[in-house]
Structures are given as C-alpha cells and as structure tokens.
Amino acid sequence: MNPASPAAAMTNWQAFLFTFFDAKTMATYAPKIAQGFLLTVELAILIVISGLALGLFLAVVRSFRIRPLNWLIVFAVDLFRALPPLVIIVFFYFGLPVVGLGFEGFTTTWLALTLVLAAFAEEIFWAGILAVPKGQWEAARSTGLGFLGTLGWVVLPQAIRMTIPPLTNRTIAITKGTALGSVVAVAEILSTAQSAMAESANPSPLTLGAIAYIILFVPVVIAGRWIETRFAWKR
Amino acid sequence: MTQGPVLLSVRGLRKSFGATEVLRGIDLDVHERELVFIIGPSGSGKSTLLRCCNRLEEPSSGSIIVDGTDLMARGTDINLLRRRIGMVFQNFNLYPHMTALGNVMLALRRVLKKPRAEAEEIARAALARVGLADKAANYPTELSGGQQQRVAIARAVALDPKIMLFDEPTSALDPELVGSVLATMRELRESGMTMMVVSHEMGFARAAADRVLFMDQGEIIEQGPPTQIFEDPREARTRAFVQQINRH
Ligand SMILES: Nc1ncnc2c1ncn2[C@@H]1O[C@H](COP(=O)(O)OP(=O)(O)O)[C@@H](O)[C@H]1O
Ligand SMILES: [Mg+2]
Numbered sequence A: 001m002n003p004a005s006p007a008a009a010m011t012n013w014q015a016f017l018f019t020f021f022d023a024k025t026m027a028t029y030a031p032k033i034a035q036g037f038l039l040t041v042e043l044a045i046l047i048v049i050s051g052l053a054l055g056l057f058l059a060v061v062r063s064f065r066i067r068p069l070n071w072l073i074v075f076a077v078d079l080f081r082a083l084p085p086l087v088i089i090v091f092f093y094f095g096l097p098v099v100g101l102g103f104e105g106f107t108t109t110w111l112a113l114t115l116v117l118a119a120f121a122e123e124i125f126w127a128g129i130l131a132v133p134k135g136q137w138e139a140a141r142s143t144g145l146g147f148l149g150t151l152g153w154v155v156l157p158q159a160i161r162m163t164i165p166p167l168t169n170r171t172i173a174i175t176k177g178t179a180l181g182s183v184v185a186v187a188e189i190l191s192t193a194q195s196a197m198a199e200s201a202n203p204s205p206l207t208l209g210a211i212a213y214i215i216l217f218v219p220v221v222i223a224g225r226w227i228e229t230r231f232a233w234k235r
Numbered sequence B: 001m002t003q004g005p006v007l008l009s010v011r012g013l014r015k016s017f018g019a020t021e022v023l024r025g026i027d028l029d030v031h032e033r034e035l036v037f038i039i040g041p042s043g044s045g046k047s048t049l050l051r052c053c054n055r056l057e058e059p060s061s062g063s064i065i066v067d068g069t070d071l072m073a074r075g076t077d078i079n080l081l082r083r084r085i086g087m088v089f090q091n092f093n094l095y096p097h098m099t100a101l102g103n104v105m106l107a108l109r110r111v112l113k114k115p116r117a118e119a120e121e122i123a124r125a126a127l128a129r130v131g132l133a134d135k136a137a138n139y140p141t142e143l144s145g146g147q148q149q150r151v152a153i154a155r156a157v158a159l160d161p162k163i164m165l166f167d168e169p170t171s172a173l174d175p176e177l178v179g180s181v182l183a184t185m186r187e188l189r190e191s192g193m194t195m196m197v198v199s200h201e202m203g204f205a206r207a208a209a210d211r212v213l214f215m216d217q218g219e220i221i222e223q224g225p226p227t228q229i230f231e232d233p234r235e236a237r238t239r240a241f242v243q244q245i246n247r248h
Helices: A006-021 A023-063 A067-082 A085-099 A105-131 A134-142 A147-184 A189-200 A204-231 B046-052 B078-082 B100-110 B116-129 B145-157 B175-190 B202-208 B226-231 B236-247
Strands: B006-017 B020-031 B035-039 B061-066 B085-088 B163-167 B194-198 B211-216 B219-224
Touching: A006 A204, A023 A067, A023 A105, A023 A147, A023 A189, A023 A204, A067 A105, A085 A105, A085 A147, A105 A147, A134 A147, A134 B078, A134 B085, A134 B145, A147 A189, A147 A204, A147 B100, A189 A204, B006 B046, B006 B194, B020 B046, B020 B194, B020 B219, B035 B046, B035 B202, B035 B236, B046 B163, B046 B194, B085 B145, B100 B116, B100 B145, B116 B145, B145 B175, B175 B194, B175 B202, B202 B226, B202 B236, B211 B226, B211 B236, B219 B226, B219 B236, B226 B236
Parallel strands: B035 B194, B035 B211, B085 B163, B163 B194
Antiparallel strands: B006 B020, B006 B061, B211 B219
C-alpha cells in the first residue's frame, strides 16, 4: 500500500476516528462515564471544602504561635506536601485496615486528598496571613479589638484575597488528583473510562473521559477568575 | 495652660529591644485637655514611648497609669483600656478591604458591640467631624493621603477616647496635604481632647501645644512651653536639634 495515496490517507483518518471517536462505543458508555463524572464532582467538592477548611483552621491555629503545636503543624504539612498523593492513598487503603480503620476507596481518596490539599492550603493561608502588614494588626488592636477579632475581621479577609490565585491552582490540581482514586476502585471518570475501554476494546471512552474533565474544569477556572476580579481591590 | 487632673502618668519607663535600651527611664504626666508635643531625632525612642502607652510595645519596666488604670497590672483588660486610648499612625493603617465608613464602624460594632444603626450614626458623625462625610462609601485607595489620615483619626475619635496618641501623623503626606490633617487635629484639641503628638510640625506645636518634650537617646532631655523650647532651649542638644529642624 502506498501511504501517499488518497485512499490510504482516508483509511488512516477513518482508523483514527474509529479509535478515538467511535460513535457507537461512545453512545454505549456515555451513561457510565456520566456517572463517573458525577462521582468525581462529588468527590472533588468534598475534598475542596474539607481541605480548604482544614487548611484555614491549621493556619489560624498556627497564628497563635504555640511552639510545640506549630512544630507539629509544620511537620505534618511538610509530610503531606512531600509524599506523592498516590502513595498516601495506597498507604491509607492498604495500611489503615491493619489498625482496624478500613475505609472504602471513596472515603480513602477523600481523606488522603483532603489532607494533601489542607497541607498546601495551610502554607498558602499562612503566607497570606504573614503578608498582611503589621500595621493592620496594630491599628485594629489599638482600637481594643482582640487577637481573634483582628484575625477574623481585619487580617484574614485581606490574607484570603491574596491567596485566591494560588488556592485556585491547588484546587484544580487536587481535582485532577481524584483520578488517583481509580487505583482503589473509585468509579470516577478515569476508572469508568478505563473499564469501558477494556470492555469495548476501543479507546473512544477515554475521549469521553477527557471531555468530562474539560466540562469539570472550565467552570472551576472561570469561577477562579471571577473570584479573583470580584475580590481584588486596588492597592 | 489649663492644668486638669493627670490622665496619663508614666514613671521610670524602660524598654529594651534585646541588648539595646531604647527608653531609659521616662517620667511623664499628661494632664486632661493637655497637648504634649514630642520632638527628637530619629531613633530617640519617640514611637516606642507612644507605643508603650497602649502596650503595642511591652515595657521592660516602670509603670504607666491611664485614666486611673494601671496599664501593666495583671488584672487589667488591655482591650478594655485601649478603647480609651486612640492611636493614629504615620502610615494611616486603614483597612483596605473596607470603606471609610466600614473602617470607622468596625470597632464600634465589634468592640463596643453597638447595633449597626447606632454604629453607623456614630461613624458618620465622626467622618463629618473630620470633613469627610461625603467619602463614607469610598475605599482607602480612592482617598488622598490626607483624607486617609483623617479617616484614621475619625476611626479613633469615634470610640470617644480619653487620650489620643499621634505618631508622626503627617510625615507620610505630600506637603500640600499636611494642612488638612493639622486642621483636624487643631479642631480636636479645641474640643478638649487630651493629646500626645510626635511630629516635626513646629508651626502646629507653636500654635497648639501646651508643652514640648525633647527626647534624645531614650531620655527626656528638656521640656517646656513651645516658645521656650524653640526659641530659648537650655540644653545644647535641644538647640542643635531645633536649629536643624528650622533649617528645613
Ligand atoms: N521592634 C523593634 N525591634 C528592635 N529595635 C527596635 C524596634 N522598634 C524600635 N527599635 C529601635 O529602637 C530605637 C527607637 O526607635 P523609635 O522609638 O522608633 O524611635 P523614633 O520614633 O524616635 O524614631 C531605634 O534605634 C530603633 O531601631
Ligand atoms: Mg518614630
């Protein structure tokens, strides 16, 4: 066969279409992948809420500057930032049952990625808190506002605004990380796409998976940009 | 000068940062309705003295009594006492995420626990007093330096303090904006506010101060009425400093 002939080119093109965009395979597996999509959304939302909340809580605890407590926080944060998230998921999934704390894949993935996001978020919030000028603390304290009042009304609102761009990046990264749940039997997007591919012996479901991820991330990116402009103020 | 009862009493105040002693035994009484003006070279401890008076800086030793309350006593609720001590900073330190009104209302709401409507009423009156009634809805970045500093004054005044501390309130301002802040301070002074002012604005001191203190190297070197300190200082160090300031 002459690869330069139009007929051969058509064949290649059709082969490509059949491999990645086979309408029949896609139609068959779309509902399954849609389910995987919903599960991913659910998992991601839970991780983002609990991870950011825990990260903020740890940063607030750290601002009390209680030495031993801060060493503990810094150690835990460094640990969860250093370990590959996959290692943490696998470790929790196979390790925790040994000490009688077995969770199913969904819960394990949620817990592991929550801790990872919390670790990064804590560092980001903490950097934000430190970046608020000392004069802001002093002005608020001089009016009789206490430590927590100053933190809550004056410092955190400014710190959180500064941290929205890096937090958006982390949120996107951790949402991608939900794909790691596939190794512990969480039927999220990647996992459903993979099993659909195995079953149909055709990679088109992966295309659906990619589309599902795009559908997932476009709103996150747009929301991040919107929050950024919404909460920005001229310096 | 009218000598009311003593409102602020500082005795044997010392403050060290590490090995360097920045305040070396300060004794000072400020009377009700008095305006005490503090001058001195950079690094002489003026800011540290003011900041010790509301415990933004922790004194190393000595005593400070404000309005009958021992600032350093264990039982003293420092947040309660700070409501009665207003402070105005060189860099304004307005909260950038709040409007002028929000800046003034925050402590009214969260410290004095006033209901919103009442807090807003007081805050608007305070802004009107510094001539910024029409800027209530503006954010600090939308205001000139002079306007920002007047909002900062309103923020302190709104809490109805017994004494106000000013740390170089006009030093960060462009020259043409200094006047409006000084006018606001004059108005405050005429309303009977007790004030301690660190500044280089000799004209203001001549016109408004009851007493001028000259500080150097953590000590009060000399004090007296403005005319005496500016025109006939006893100490050589005071004379040298005043001449240097006057040249500028
Ligand atoms: N937080 C601090 N830590 C260490 N040294 C300080 C601190 N604050 C002030 N100082 C030092 O104390 C001295 C007096 O400072 P300050 O009270 O600001 O003087 P002034 O207001 O008269 O210029 C300076 O030498 C300054 O460097
Ligand atoms: Mg100073």
